[in-house]
Amino acid sequence: MAVGLDFNGTAQQVNNFVSVSIQFDKPGACKARGSDLRVHFKFIKMKLDTSGLESTAPFFGSSNELLDGFSAAPFFEVPNTTNFDGFQKEAIQMVKPAKGTTTLAFIFKEGVMVAADSRASMGGYISSQSVKKIIEINPYMLGTMAGGAADCQFWHRNLGIKCRLHELANKRRISVTGASKLLANILYSYRGMGLSVGTMIAGWDETGPGLYYVDSEGGRLKGTRFSVGSGSPYAYGVLDNGYRYDMSIEEAAELARRSIYHATFRDGASGGVASVYYVGPDGWKKLSGDDVGELHYKYYPVTPSTVEQEMVEVAGA
Amino acid sequence: MARYDRAITVFSPDGHLFQVEYALEAVRKGNAAVGVRGTDTIVLGVEKKSTVKLQDSRSVRKIVNLDDHIALACAGLKADARVLVNRARIECQSHRLTVEDPVTVEYITRYIAGLQQKYTQSGGVRPFGLSTLIIGFDPYTNSPSLYQTDPSGTFSAWKANATGRNSNSIREFLEKNYKETSGQETVKLAIRALLEVVESGGKNIEVAVMTKEHGLRQLEEAEIDAVVAEIEAEKAAAEAAKKAPPKET
Numbered sequence: 001m002a003v004g005l006d007f008n009g010t011a012q013q014v015n016n017f018v019s020v021s022i023q024f025d026k027p028g029a030c031k032a033r034g035s036d037l038r039v040h041f042k043f044i045k046m047k048l049d050t051s052g053l054e055s056t057a058p059f060f061g062s063s064n065e066l067l068d069g070f071s072a073a074p075f076f077e078v079p080n081t082t083n084f085d086g087f088q089k090e091a092i093q094m095v096k097p098a099k100g101t102t103t104l105a106f107i108f109k110e111g112v113m114v115a116a117d118s119r120a121s122m123g124g125y126i127s128s129q130s131v132k133k134i135i136e137i138n139p140y141m142l143g144t145m146a147g148g149a150a151d152c153q154f155w156h157r158n159l160g161i162k163c164r165l166h167e168l169a170n171k172r173r174i175s176v177t178g179a180s181k182l183l184a185n186i187l188y189s190y191r192g193m194g195l196s197v198g199t200m201i202a203g204w205d206e207t208g209p210g211l212y213y214v215d216s217e218g219g220r221l222k223g224t225r226f227s228v229g230s231g232s233p234y235a236y237g238v239l240d241n242g243y244r245y246d247m248s249i250e251e252a253a254e255l256a257r258r259s260i261y262h263a264t265f266r267d268g269a270s271g272g273v274a275s276v277y278y279v280g281p282d283g284w285k286k287l288s289g290d291d292v293g294e295l296h297y298k299y300y301p302v303t304p305s306t307v308e309q310e311m312v313e314v315a316g317a
Numbered sequence: 318m319a320r321y322d323r324a325i326t327v328f329s330p331d332g333h334l335f336q337v338e339y340a341l342e343a344v345r346k347g348n349a350a351v352g353v354r355g356t357d358t359i360v361l362g363v364e365k366k367s368t369v370k371l372q373d374s375r376s377v378r379k380i381v382n383l384d385d386h387i388a389l390a391c392a393g394l395k396a397d398a399r400v401l402v403n404r405a406r407i408e409c410q411s412h413r414l415t416v417e418d419p420v421t422v423e424y425i426t427r428y429i430a431g432l433q434q435k436y437t438q439s440g441g442v443r444p445f446g447l448s449t450l451i452i453g454f455d456p457y458t459n460s461p462s463l464y465q466t467d468p469s470g471t472f473s474a475w476k477a478n479a480t481g482r483n484s485n486s487i488r489e490f491l492e493k494n495y496k497e498t499s500g501q502e503t504v505k506l507a508i509r510a511l512l513e514v515v516e517s518g519g520k521n522i523e524v525a526v527m528t529k530e531h532g533l534r535q536l537e538e539a540e541i542d543a544v545v546a547e548i549e550a551e552k553a554a555a556e557a558a559k560k561a562p563p564k565e566t
Contacts, residue, residue, distance in 0.1 A: 170424060178416030185415065206457050 100269025102231030103133055103144040104239060104259055105200045105211055107224045109246045112202040112209045112279040114142050115256035117231065117264050117292070118272035120149060129272035138163055140283040141179060141203035146228040147196035147216065155197060159183050176203040176210030180220060188218030198228045204279050231263030231270035238262045249278055253287045261299065264292040322440040336444055337437055340393075340468035343446035347392035348379070349481040351510045352450040353491070354463040355503030359452040361390040362511040362524045364482065380525040380535065384409040386453050387425055388525060388533045392481030393447030393468075401445055405429050422453040422462040426472050434470025444468045448480040454529050461527075477506075483514040501544075504536075508544050519545060 103116040116133035119126060133145040135156040141163065145152035162182050166174040174182075180201040187197060197216040204210070213221045213228065225243060227235040238259040247255065253276050260274040275289040326336040349364040363379040380390045383405050391398045408428050412420045420428075429449060437444045448467040455462065465480060466472040477495050479487035490513050491506075498506055504526055515521050519541035527533045 169427075170421065172421075175416065175418060178418060181415060181417055 100267075101133060101146045101229035102227065102235050102260055102263035102267060102270040103146050103200065103229055104225075104227035104232070104235045104256060105144060105202045106226070106239065106243065106252075106256070107209045107211050108244075108252050110249050110252070110278075110280060111204060112142075112211055113249075113252045113256045114144060114200070114202050114277045114279065114284075115260050116144055116275055117260055117270040118275065119264070119270055121269045126271070131272070132275075134275055134277050136284065137179070137201075137203075140173065140205070140279070141176065141201065142277055142279060142284050144200045144202075144228065146198035151195050151197045151216070152199060155183065155186065155195075156199070158186070173205060175205040175207065176201060176212060177205075177207075177222075179203070180210075180212035180214050184214045184218060184220035187214065187216050190216070191218050200226050200228060202279050204281055204283070209279065227259070227263075229263075229270065231260075231267035234263040234266045235259040249287075253278065257288065257290065257295065258299070261292050261295045265296065324438075324440050325443055326437045334437060334469070337469045340444045340446045341448075344393040344448045344468065344480060345482065345484070347394070347447070347481045349479060349483055349487060349511065349514050350379075350390045350392045350450055351477070351479040351487055351491075351507055352390065352452055352463045352465075352475070353477040353495075353498075353503050353507040353510070354452070354461050354475070356497060356499045357461065357528065358498075358500055358503045359454075359461045359463055359527045360503050360507035360524065361388060361450060361452055361527075362507045362522055363390050363392075364511065364515045365521050365523045367521065378535075379523050380533075382533045383425060383451075384419060384453075385532050386419060386456065386527075386529075387422060387451065388453065388527055389449050389451050390525075391447045391449040392484075394445070395447075397445045398447050398449075401429060401432065401447070401449070404432060419456045421455045422451060422464060423455075423474075425453075426451050426464040426466060430466040430470050430472040432470075433466060433468055437468070437470060450478065450480060452527055454527070459529055461529075477510070479510065487511070487513055505544055505548060508541065509548050512545065512548065517545060517549070 100121045101117060101119070103114075105112060105114040114134055118129060118131045118133060120128040120131045131145075131149065135143045135145060135153065137143050137156055137160045143152070143156040143159070145156075159179060159182060163174045163179050166178070183199070183201065187195060195216040197214070199214050201212045201214060202210070211223060211226065213219075213223060213226045225239060227239060229235075236259075239255065242255045242258070256276050257274050260270075260276075264270040264272070264274070271292055273289050273291050274295060276287045278285050278287050326334050329335055348366065351362045353360045361380050365379065368374050380388060381402055382388045383402065387409065389402060389405070391401075405425055405428065409420050409425060412418070412424065429451070433445050436442050445468055448465060451462075451464045451466070453462060454460065463475050463478065464472055465475055465478050467480075477491040479491065487510050490510050494506065494509070504524065508522065508524060511522050511524075519538040522541060524536040524541055525533055526536060
C-alpha cells in the first residue's frame, strides 16, 4: 500500500481503500488511525507560506504604478481585446495548415477515378513537385492526401495495417465503409490536437465501388464526387461540368486529368504532376502521371500568329 | 484486503484444466439442445422441462436472438447464459457501429468463444458453465452457418450437432440420418433427433427456425405437435413395413 501526502496534510491511500486526513497545525506528534493504517508524525512547524504563488500582476496590459516597476511574479502582456476567446480561435486559424493541394475522386459506371497533383508547399515556398498524394492502402483501396503530409502518410499506413488485420481475422476483405469508419473514428479521437487530414478513401468491395471523404475534424461523408484541397473549387468547376455517370475509363481519366490541370493552373499551391488512378473490380491501377506544364501546352498549344508590326533593322545611321 | 489475482483455473500435473472439465460436466447435466443446418433453413431445438404450473412459460425462452440474423441456444448454467448473451448482443451492435456491417456468424462465435476462454485464464473468476449453439446467415453471402462453443473457449462449425443431456446419442442419430435438407425437412430432422432423448410431445420441446427472409421464428406448440405426429406416423409405417412379410408375386 502506498501513501501520498500533499501539503495540506491529507493522506490518501493510493489504492482507494482508505482515506486518512491528518491535521498539521499543531506542532508535536500527531496520530491518526484508519483501517489498516497507523501513522506517526513529528514536526516543528508545518505552515506553508503560499503568498508567493499569488499573482500580483494586473490582468490587462497597463503597468501598475504602485509596484514601482518591480513585480514579485512574472506577468505577460495580454492584448487589449474585448473578445479574448475569439482571439484565441483566430490565432489557431492563423497557424492552421490550409491544405494546399488538389485531389479529387468520383464514382462512375466502371468504378472509381482518383486523381491528385504533386506539389508540396511550405507557405510560399514550393518544397517539392513530386509528392505522391495518392496512397496505396492495399491492392484494392486508395487514399488521397491533403493537409499535413506526415499525418496523411502515417494514418493511411496505419489504416492499411488495420485493414490487413481485419482480413486475417475475418477471412474476408474489409469494406470501404468499414475502412473509412475505422479512419474516421481514429481521427475523431485526436480531434482538437492539431492533426490536419483531408482524405478520400476510394475502393472496390463486395457492394461495388465505394468513395468516402474523411477529415481530421472527425467528419465522414459518403458520396459520388469529391474534391479536396485549396485547388478544389477550380477542380469542382471542371469536374461537375464534364461529369456523366456513363463514361468509359478513358473519358473519365481525361476528365480527372483536365480537372487537376485547371486547378493547378489557377491555384498556386497546386502543381507538379497530375496522377490519375482507376479503381476497378480487380483493384487499382495507375493510369497516367503527366506534368501539368506539358498538359498546358497540350490543351492550349502555342500557334504561330501574324505579328502586327515587325521590328526591322534600320539600314545605316 | 484480498486481491483478485489468484487463478482458480490452474493446470493439473497431467495437463488438465479441472475447472473447465467440471464446467463441461455442468453442461452435460443441462437440457439437451440440438442444431441442424439446411441449405436455406437452420433449426434449433431445446428440451423443455415440463412446465411448472404457475410459471409464465414465455419468460423462460431458451432460444434467444443476438441480432436480426443470428440466434443462440445453449446447454448448462442459464444464468451464465444470460450474461454471455448480453455481452454478445452488445458486440453485435458495436460491430454494426464501427464497420457499418452486421456481424458474420463466425465473428460473433469467435467473440463468444474468446470471452469463454478469457474466463479460464483470469484471476478470481470461474469458467462459464455452458456450451452454445449459434446459428445464422452471413450478410451478403447469405450462407447458413451453425457453430458450437464450449467452456474451454474452442469453437467449430457443424452441419448438425447436439449438446447437453444425452448429446452423444443425439449426435449418433444425426450422424446416421443426416442429409442435406431444406425447409420443413430440416425442421423434421431436428425434432426427430431431439425426440430420441426427450419424451414425445410439443410440451417438452422448444423449436425455433431461422430463414434468410423471416429471421428467427419460434414454433408454436401446435405446430410442433403436428410435426411430432407426422414423425410418429412415419415411424409406425416403417415398423409396420418391417413386420409385415414382403408380398411375393
